Amino acid sequence: MAIIPGRTELTSPFWEAASDGRLVAQQCRSCGQCWHPPLPACPHCHGTDLGWRELSGAGTVYTYTVVRHATHVALADQVPYVVAIVELAEGPRLVTRITGCPPGEVRAGMPVRVCFLPVADGVKLAYFEPA
Amino acid sequence: MIRREAAIVGIGQTQYAKALPPTAWELAVEAVLAALADAGVDPADVDGMCRFVAPFETVSEAMLVRSLGIRELSFFAQAPHGGEALGAVVAHAAAAISAGLANIVVVYRALSQSKGGRFGRADRGGPSAPRAPGAPSGSPAPDPAADIVVPEEDNRSFAWPYGLLSPGQLFALWATRYAAVHGLTSEDLTRTLGTIAITQRQYANNNPAAMMRDRKLDWDTYRQARMISEPLRLFDLCLENDGACAFVLTGADLARTLRDDPVYVLSATQTLAPYREPMGIYVPDLLELFPPAAADRLFGQAGVTRKDIDVAEFYDATSYMPLRSMESYGFAPEGAGWRYVLDRGTGPDSPLPVNTHGGHLSEAYLHGMNGIVEAVRQLRGTACNQVPDAEVALVGAPAGSATILAR
Numbered sequence: 001m002a003i004i005p006g007r008t009e010l011t012s013p014f015w016e017a018a019s020d021g022r023l024v025a026q027q028c029r030s031c032g033q034c035w036h037p038p039l040p041a042c043p044h045c046h047g048t049d050l051g052w053r054e055l056s057g058a059g060t061v062y063t064y065t066v067v068r069h070a071t072h073v074a075l076a077d078q079v080p081y082v083v084a085i086v087e088l089a090e091g092p093r094l095v096t097r098i099t100g101c102p103p104g105e106v107r108a109g110m111p112v113r114v115c116f117l118p119v120a121d122g123v124k125l126a127y128f129e130p131a
Numbered sequence: 132m133i134r135r136e137a138a139i140v141g142i143g144q145t146q147y148a149k150a151l152p153p154t155a156w157e158l159a160v161e162a163v164l165a166a167l168a169d170a171g172v173d174p175a176d177v178d179g180m181c182r183f184v185a186p187f188e189t190v191s192e193a194m195l196v197r198s199l200g201i202r203e204l205s206f207f208a209q210a211p212h213g214g215e216a217l218g219a220v221v222a223h224a225a226a227a228i229s230a231g232l233a234n235i236v237v238v239y240r241a242l243s244q245s246k247g248g249r250f251g252r253a254d255r256g257g258p259s260a261p262r263a264p265g266a267p268s269g270s271p272a273p274d275p276a277a278d279i280v281v282p283e284e285d286n287r288s289f290a291w292p293y294g295l296l297s298p299g300q301l302f303a304l305w306a307t308r309y310a311a312v313h314g315l316t317s318e319d320l321t322r323t324l325g326t327i328a329i330t331q332r333q334y335a336n337n338n339p340a341a342m343m344r345d346r347k348l349d350w351d352t353y354r355q356a357r358m359i360s361e362p363l364r365l366f367d368l369c370l371e372n373d374g375a376c377a378f379v380l381t382g383a384d385l386a387r388t389l390r391d392d393p394v395y396v397l398s399a400t401q402t403l404a405p406y407r408e409p410m411g412i413y414v415p416d417l418l419e420l421f422p423p424a425a426a427d428r429l430f431g432q433a434g435v436t437r438k439d440i441d442v443a444e445f446y447d448a449t450s451y452m453p454l455r456s457m458e459s460y461g462f463a464p465e466g467a468g469w470r471y472v473l474d475r476g477t478g479p480d481s482p483l484p485v486n487t488h489g490g491h492l493s494e495a496y497l498h499g500m501n502g503i504v505e506a507v508r509q510l511r512g513t514a515c516n517q518v519p520d521a522e523v524a525l526v527g528a529p530a531g532s533a534t535i536l537a538r
Contacts, residue, residue, distance in 0.1 A: 003296075005288040006280045037286045037413070043405070063311065063417060065303035066361040071296050072254040076277060082490055083295045084413065085304060093413060095290045110313035120278050 001074040002120040010038045015050050019124045021116045025092050027053035036092035050108040057114030059131065066103040082106050085127050101130030132432055137225040138386035138393035139157035139536070141170025142504045147342050147495030150245035151373040153531030157239035159190040160198055162375035170379040171389050172235055174199045177379075179206040179233025179479035179494065181224045183240050185498050187247045195239070206233035210401065212409035214446050217499035218429075218532035219401035224380045234381060240500040244361050249371050250496075253296035271486040290412065296447055298369045301410050303360035306451040310362065310416045313466040319360050323469040324354045326452040328366045328486075328492055330478045331447070335489025338515040340372055342494040367450040369491035376500045394510045394536050395434035397523070402531020411530070419457035420452065423529030430461075433535040437461050440535070441521040442509050443483055446528035447490040453477065456485075456527055479516060489517040502526045503534070510538045 005016050006031050017024040027034040030047035041048050064084035069093075070076045082098040084106070099107050099115065113129035143165025145151070145158045146252040153161070167174050177199070180192040192207045206227040210216035223238040281291045295301065295518065310320045332348035335341035348366060356365035388391035403423040437460070445456040457468035462483055477485035486532060488494045488505035495501055506524035508514040513523075528535035 001276060001278060003279045003281060003294070003487045005160055007288075011283055011288060011475045038288050063304045065310035065363075067294060067300055067303075067306055069357065069359040071295075071300070072253055072386065075294050075296075076253070078294065081294055083293055083300060083304070085417070093292050094483075095295055095412060097144045099295050107306060119292070121359050 002123070004120050005076050008029060009087070014038065015121060015123075017052065018116060018126045019122060021053045021124065023057050023082065023114045023126050024052040025055055025088070025090065027051050036094050038078075053090070056089050059086040059112055059114075059128065061098065061106060061108050061110045061112055062087040062093055063108055064106050064121050066106070084128065086112060096125070098126045098129065099127045116117060133222070133229050133399065134397050134434060135224040135395045136434060137228045137380050137382055138171045138383050138395045139378050139507050140381050140386045140389045141166040141168070141172065142377070142507045143167070143169055143514070144340065144501065145374050146370050147340060147372050147374035147393055149342070149372055151243070151485035154245065154371075155187075155241040155243040155375070156187050156194055158243065158373065158375035159195060159239055159377070162241065162377040163195060163199060163237055164473075166237065166377040166379045168202040168379075169170040172379060175202050177237050178204055179200050179224065179227055179236030180204055181208045181227075181236055181238045183213070183498055184209045184211040185238050185240070186250070187244065188240065188389055189204050189240055189243070189247060190239070190241045195237075204233070206236065211386045212530070214448065214498040214528045214531045215409050215530040216401075217446060217503070217526065217528035218399045218534050221380075221396060221534040223397035225396045225415050226380050228380060234385060234512070236496070237377060238380065239375065239377035242497060243373045244371045244510045245373050246270075249369070251297055251299060251371055253291075257277070270537070273472055276494070285408070288410070289361065298410060299363060300360045301412065302449040302451050303363045305455070306362050306449070309451070309455060309456060310395055310417060313469070315398050315469060317362065319469060321354065321380050322470050323454055325350065326502045327453050327477055329353060330476060331490045332366075332485050332487045333478065334409065334495045334516045335493035338489050338494060341494040342372060343482070343489060363449055363451070366492070369448050370493070372495050374495050374497060376497055378503060378506050379385060382399055392538070393510050394538065395456055397435060397535040397537050398429050399534040400429045400432075400531055401471045404531070409530070412415065418455065420455040420529045421527065422531045429519045429533050431533060435523055435535060435537075439523045440483065440525045442487055442518045443485050443525045444487070444490070444506050445485055446499045446502065447486060448496075450492060452529060453485050453490070457483075460527055460533075477534050479518070484516070484518050487514060487518065499526065503536075506536050521529055
C-alpha cells in the first residue's frame with residue numbers, strides 16, 4: 001500500500017515531472033517569480049500566463065521531524081522516517097522526506113539534493129538526500 | 132469595537148472521557164442546556180448560534196434548533212480552520228450582538244473521537260485521512276493492499292504522500308525549527324516542553340473534570356514516554372476524547388440583568404494571511420504562531436496591555452504551542468519564551484499562569500473551547516486552580532485567533 005498524490009489540472013505537471021525525474025515549480029512568464037504549491041494566478045503580478053520552471057534540485061533542510069509513530073497503517077513498516085520542509089535554492093519550500101542517511105544525522109540547515117524514488121507503479125516522488 | 136458590548140453569561144460542559152456512550156449530538160445538547168441553565172435563559176429564547184467548522188463537528192446548528200425547542204435563529208455563523216476558529220466564534224457572536232442581529236447567542240463545540248475518528252490516526256477517519264472522496268469521517272481502516280490516492284485539497288496532496296499526515300507531526304516541524312533558530316539543545320527543548328506538560332498535568336490533578344485528574348506525571352515518566360514525532364513525546368501531545376462544551380453570549384445590558392458576574396468580551400480576533408490556514412507549512416516564517424499585527428489588534432481593541440493579563444489559556448494541541456504563545460503574544464521576547472518557561476514556569480506562582488484547567492494536554496481536547504470555559508471560571512472566581520483576583524484573561528489560538536475576556 002502506498003499513499004500517492006491525487007492530481008488536478010493545476011497540480012498534475014508537478015507530479016508528472018517528478019515521475020519523469022525532474023523537479024519543477026510553477027513560474028510566472030510575466031514577472032519571472034516562481035512558487036510552490038501551484039496557484040491559478042501569479043501572487044506577485046497577478047499574471048495568468050504561467051509555466052513550469054525546472055529547478056536545480058539543490059536546497060537546505062528548513063526543518064524536519066523523525067516520525068517514530070506511524071499514524072497510518074500504510075506507514076507502519078516505514079517508521080522511523082524523516083519528514084522535512086526543504087528550502088530550494090530557487091526559493092520555494094516543499095514537503096519531502098530525507099533519505100540516504102540515518103535519521104539521527106539530519107539537521108536543520110543541512111544541504112540536500114533531490115532524488116526520485118518510485119512509490120507505486122508509474123509514480124515517483126521527489127525525496128532529498130545529503131548533498 | 133466590541134469592547135464590553137457583549138458578555139458571557141453561561142457556561143456548560145459534559146463529562147470528558149476517551150469514549151462516552153452518547154453521540155456528539157447528545158453531548159452538544161447536554162452542554163448547551165447546561166450553559167443556558169447556568170445563564171438562566173430559556174432555550175426557546177436563543178436567537179443566535181455560532182460554531183466551529185472543525186473536523187468532526189458533526190452537530191449542525193439545525194440539529195440543535197430542532198432538538199432544543201428554539202423558536203428561530205436570526206443569526207448563525209460558522210468559523211473554519213479547527214482550533215483557529217477560537218477567536219472567530221467569539222468575534223462573530225459579539226459582532227452580531229453589537230449589530231443587533233441577535234440577543235442571545237450560543238457557541239458550542241462537540242466532539243466524539245471514539246465514534247467519529249481520531250486526529251492521531253489518519254487511517255481511522257482522522258481529519259487528514261486519505262480516504263476516498265465522499266467517504267465519511269470514521270470510515271474503517273483502508274484495504275491494506277490498495278494504494279491510497281490523496282485528493283487535492285488545501286495542498287494536502289503535497290504533504291500526505293510523504294507521511295506528513297497528522298497535526299502532531301506538523302507541530303513537530305514547528306518545534307524543530309524553533310530549536311534550530313534559537314539555538315536550543317535537545318535537552319533545552321525537552322526541559323522546556325516537559326515543564327509545560329508536567330505543570331499542566333499538575334493543574335489537571337486538581338480539576339475533577341480533567342481526564343488526567345488521577346494520573347500523575349513526573350519527569351521520569353515524561354522523558355521515558357515514547358517519541359511520537361521528534362522532538363515531541365507522548366505527553367507533549369493533546370488528548371483524544373469525547374465531550375462537548377458551550378457558552379452563552381448576550382449584550383452587556385441583558386447580561387447584567389441575568390447575573391452579577393458577567394464576563395465581558397474585550398476583544399476577539401480572527402486573521403487569515405497567505406498559507407496560514409489551518410496549520411502553516413508554507414508560511415514565510417514557520418515560527419510565526421500569531422502575527423504581530425493581530426496581537427496588536429487583540430490588545431489594542433481590548434484596551435489592555437500584556438501586564439494586565441492575569442491568566443492565559445493557550446491553545447495546546449502540543450506543548451510547543453504554549454511555549455511559542457509566550458513570545459507571539461508578547462509576554463516574552465522573541466526566542467526567550469523557553470527561558471521564561473524554565474525560569475518562571477507556567478504554574479500558579481508564575482507571573483502568567485497558563486492552562487489552569489490542564490489544557491488540551493491534560494483536561495480534554497475541544498479545539499480551545501474548554502479554554503474559554505476555564506477563563507470564564509477564572510474571572511468568576513470559581514476555578515479549581517483559581518488565580519487570585521483574576522480580572523483579565525487571554526484565550527489564544529495560533530494564526531491570529533484569540534479573545535481577551537474580563538470581569
